[in-house]
Amino acid sequence: MIEIQDLAKAFALSKNNKLSDTEKQDVRYSKDAFHSVRNVSFSCSSGEVLGLLGPNGAGKTTTLRMLSTALKPDAGSVLLNGVDVLKQPVKARQQIGFLSADTGLYGKLTAFENIAYFGRLHGMKEQALKQRIDELFTLLNMHDFANRRADSMSTGMKQKTAIARAVVHSPKVVILDEPTTGLDIMTVQTVLDFIKGLKAAGTPVIFSTHHLDEVASLCDRVVVIDKGVSAFSGDIRQFRALADNGDLRDAFLSVLQGGISQQQQGAA
Amino acid sequence: MWQVYFKELTELMRDKKTLIFVILLPIAIFPVLFAIVGAVMATTTNKAMQEQHRYVIINEQQAPEFAEALFYHKNFKKVDTSLSTEQELISAIRNDEFDVALVIPADFASRKAAVQQTEWQLIYNSSSQLDFMYNHFNDLLTTYTEELQRGALSQLGVDPANLTAIIKPVELTRVNTAEQRENLGESLGAVLAYALVLLCLSGAMYPAVDMGAGEKERGTLETLLICPISRTSIVLGKFLTVLTTALMTALITVVSLGVWGAIISAFADLSKVSDALAAISVLDLVLMFSLLLPTAAIFAALLLAISIYARTFKEAQNYMSPLMIVVIVPLMVAMAPGMELDVTTALIPLTNIALAIKELLKGTADYGLLSLIFASTAALAAALIAYCVHWFQQEKVLFR
Numbered sequence: 168m169i170e171i172q173d174l175a176k177a178f179a180l181s182k183n184n185k186l187s188d189t190e191k192q193d194v195r196y197s198k199d200a201f202h203s204v205r206n207v208s209f210s211c212s213s214g215e216v217l218g219l220l221g222p223n224g225a226g227k228t229t230t231l232r233m234l235s236t237a238l239k240p241d242a243g244s245v246l247l248n249g250v251d252v253l254k255q256p257v258k259a260r261q262q263i264g265f266l267s268a269d270t271g272l273y274g275k276l277t278a279f280e281n282i283a284y285f286g287r288l289h290g291m292k293e294q295a296l297k298q299r300i301d302e303l304f305t306l307l308n309m310h311d312f313a314n315r316r317a318d319s320m321s322t323g324m325k326q327k328t329a330i331a332r333a334v335v336h337s338p339k340v341v342i343l344d345e346p347t348t349g350l351d352i353m354t355v356q357t358v359l360d361f362i363k364g365l366k367a368a369g370t371p372v373i374f375s376t377h378h379l380d381e382v383a384s385l386c387d388r389v390v391v392i393d394k395g396v397s398a399f400s401g402d403i404r405q406f407r408a409l410a411d412n413g414d415l416r417d418a419f420l421s422v423l424q425g426g427i428s429q430q431q432q433g434a435a
Numbered sequence: 436m437w438q439v440y441f442k443e444l445t446e447l448m449r450d451k452k453t454l455i456f457v458i459l460l461p462i463a464i465f466p467v468l469f470a471i472v473g474a475v476m477a478t479t480t481n482k483a484m485q486e487q488h489r490y491v492i493i494n495e496q497q498a499p500e501f502a503e504a505l506f507y508h509k510n511f512k513k514v515d516t517s518l519s520t521e522q523e524l525i526s527a528i529r530n531d532e533f534d535v536a537l538v539i540p541a542d543f544a545s546r547k548a549a550v551q552q553t554e555w556q557l558i559y560n561s562s563s564q565l566d567f568m569y570n571h572f573n574d575l576l577t578t579y580t581e582e583l584q585r586g587a588l589s590q591l592g593v594d595p596a597n598l599t600a601i602i603k604p605v606e607l608t609r610v611n612t613a614e615q616r617e618n619l620g621e622s623l624g625a626v627l628a629y630a631l632v633l634l635c636l637s638g639a640m641y642p643a644v645d646m647g648a649g650e651k652e653r654g655t656l657e658t659l660l661i662c663p664i665s666r667t668s669i670v671l672g673k674f675l676t677v678l679t680t681a682l683m684t685a686l687i688t689v690v691s692l693g694v695w696g697a698i699i700s701a702f703a704d705l706s707k708v709s710d711a712l713a714a715i716s717v718l719d720l721v722l723m724f725s726l727l728l729p730t731a732a733i734f735a736a737l738l739l740a741i742s743i744y745a746r747t748f749k750e751a752q753n754y755m756s757p758l759m760i761v762v763i764v765p766l767m768v769a770m771a772p773g774m775e776l777d778v779t780t781a782l783i784p785l786t787n788i789a790l791a792i793k794e795l796l797k798g799t800a801d802y803g804l805l806s807l808i809f810a811s812t813a814a815l816a817a818a819l820i821a822y823c824v825h826w827f828q829q830e831k832v833l834f835r
Contacts, residue, residue, distance in 0.1 A: 179831065235661045238830060260663040269654020275449040276442070287438045288662040316449075332658070 169211040169234070169340055169371050174243035175395075176204040176229050195395050203229040205395035207243075211371045211388060216362060218386035219375040220419060226395040227375045228268060231344050234373070235265040247340050261289065264338030268345045268375075270329045274318030278309060278328045281317055282335050289336035296335070303331040306364065307357060323354035330358060334365070341365055343374035347381060359385060379415040391422045398422050436664075439672025447642050447680060457638050457680050461688040468630075488568045489533040491516040491524070497543035501579045505537075510571045524558050535559040535568060550587055617797045624793025625770040627692070631685050632788060635727060636762055638684025639677050639734045640755055646673045647742025648751035656833065670827040674735050674820060681731035682724075689720065719795045722805060729812035730788050736819035740826045746835055769793070776800075781807045784815060 177200040186196055195202045204226040211217040221227045232238040234245055236256045245252040245259075252259040272281050279300060286296040304310045307327045312320060317328065326346065334341060343362070347355045362385055365372050376382065382389060382403070389406040391399040399406065399422045410417035447453045489512050495502035505511050514533040518524055524536040538556040540546070546553045557572065584602050593601060650656040659669060738755060745751035762785060768774065769789030776790040787808045794800040826832055 232657070232834075235657075237657050237660045238834065257663045257665070260661050263661060265658065265661050267654060267657045269657070271654025271656070271658060273442070273446055273655060274653070275446040280442075280445075284438070284442050285658070285662060288659075288664055290663070 170246040172208050172244045174207040175241050177202045207397045209390045209400045214369045215387040216366050216372045216385045217388040218382040219390050221392035225392045227392050262339040264334040264341040266333040266343045270325050272317035277314045277316050279313045282332045285332045286335040323350050341372045436668040436672045440675045443676035456641050457684050461684050462691045483567050487512050489514045490535045491533050492537045494539040494541050497539045504575050620797030624796040628789035628792035629766045634684045634688050635681045635731045636734050639681035639738050642680045643677045643738035643742045644751045648745040648748050652747050666827050667824050670824045677735035685727045723795050726788050729816040732816035736823045740823045744832050782811055
């Protein structure tokens with residue numbers, strides 16, 4: 168279970184920074200700070216997949232970074248299966264499987280070594296680690312490039328390796344930041360099947376995406392973040408109902424055009 | 436921490452750039468350096484020694500014996516001239532008409548006969564570092580003046596058997612108390628320290644860039660930060676890797692120096708050099724390495740802090756470039772003539788290390804001062820490591 172309440176995060180602006188006219192109009196900018204996330208609240212239960220939507224720069228990645236303990240929130244709380252990420256960050260990290268939008272891998276290490284490194288950092292024993300990696304290689308069709316160095320892998324191979332790395336320690340909570348961006352159809356399908364597998368195993372999954380067809384096929388819940396606030400938070404049926412024709416694209420646009428007032432209408 | 440350390444080391448050992456900086460450069464640098472410097476020095480010196488200087492002599496009839504000796508000297512070639520004033524001669528030398536002008540006073544013969552001192556004038560451009568011309572000329576003049584002295588004393592009826600003792604009543608013989616090792620240490624010590632410290636820096640630079648800014652640029656930093664290990668462990672793992680490569684560079688350099696020194700000594704039959712090198716004990720080498728350890732730690736912490744701050748590989752390299760100059764200055768200070776290791780210089784970072792390595796090579800190191808250097812350098816390294824750890828906790832640094 169993931170519970171996020173009134174999350175906020177601001178980044179200090181350089182003293183020499185001069186705001187443009189557009190930025191002056193933006194409510195997230197103050198004199199000396201950029202309020203990337205102002206008020207985000209949502210929850211995701213076991214076995215649920217939550218789609219995190221929003222335009223570029225809305226605050227999705229900052230929210231996920233706070234969820235994953237990479238950034239400390241200025242206000243609000245994040246509970247992962249009852250563990251407060253602010254008070255017990257190391258314990259919270261043991262529960263999290265996080266895939267960043269960068270798919271960053273160590274180029275000189277093989278797929279196996281990249282995954283094994285993070286497994287060891289999570290304190291896994293060698294025997295259990297090898298078994299788990301073998302299991303993931305089968306699930307994600309990775310055996311063919313297990314010993315290939317990351318700097319000679321294709322984008323799809325890299326993404327599969329990054330996903331395997333994120334879940335090598337069998338996390339209780341999985342957070343995926345745009346996991347299908349730039350992938351071919353076959354690899355996208357493998358990734359989506361993998362997320363379905365996590366869902367079937369009862370793992371709560373949060374994934375941010377711009378692909379509404381993936382939201383339609385996978386998500387139980389949807390959160391739309393716009394200008395640092397959760398503009399909508401509800402289940403997929405409530406989200407679909409925001410558009411007269413039930414189209415998710417129209418529903419998404421109506422949330423953005425309606426601003427945060429939609430949050431009240433759509434709140435579960 | 437050790438997981439981070441071994442992973443970083445594995446990656447570095449698979450990287451060609453690291454292999455070049457850490458292994459190839461230290462192995463190749465000394466033979467290449469010795470060969471280039473030796474060849475340039477030998478060619479330049481040989482050329483300067485063989486050079487024939489064009490000269491003019493004014494009033495040569497006043498000292499015909501000297502003029503004849505000069506004429507037959509292999510390094511001098513006579514040029515005829517009608518010039519006579521000092522200003523004209525200087526202008527002609529500047530216009531490259533000849534290299535040197537000797538002006539003998541017009542009354543030299545009569546003054547000589549009256550046993551009076553005379554001043555000769557030698558006009559030439561003495562800006563060259565290898566001034567063999569003056570030495571050749573001085574040798575001729577010494578012989579000539581001695582002949583004059585002998586002639587004058589004989590005229591005065593002095594016994595020829597006593598002439599040598601009268602002309603040069605004291606003959607000075609120098610007995611050098613410095614051992615061969617001390618001489619070698621004095622000339623080689625500062626250069627070796629300079630090379631070792633700079634190689635430590637260059638050995639640490641690339642791995643540091645890769646482990647900080649490189650981690651950001653690859654997008655692996657975020658994933659690393661959310662692993663259930665403390666950020667202190669991450670930094671220390673990275674720091675130890677950078678330290679290892681820096682020390683490896685220094686160690687390989689010392690071994691390379693030893694091996695190539697032995698090879699060159701054997702082939703060039705430089706028994707004095709090999710004897711001097713053999714006098715350097717294992718303890719001296721261990722002490723030298725012990726001093727490089729905190730020095731390398733300073734570089735590792737400093738470079739890692741810079742690299743963590745930088746957003747990209749290129750940005751990190753731009754920040755690090757001025758550091759090379761900052762390091763070179765105290766090393767140059769240590770090479771300055773008259774710089775000695777004392778309580779004050781023992782507290783100047785890097786200068787102290789260079790002076791200590793020189794003293795160790797000479798075999799004249801003061802162990803009290805060495806302890807002081809080790810302690811002060813280690814304290815500085817510890818402070819910088821603490822700062823680096825603190826730096827790595829800052830969101831504004833990690834997510835710029």
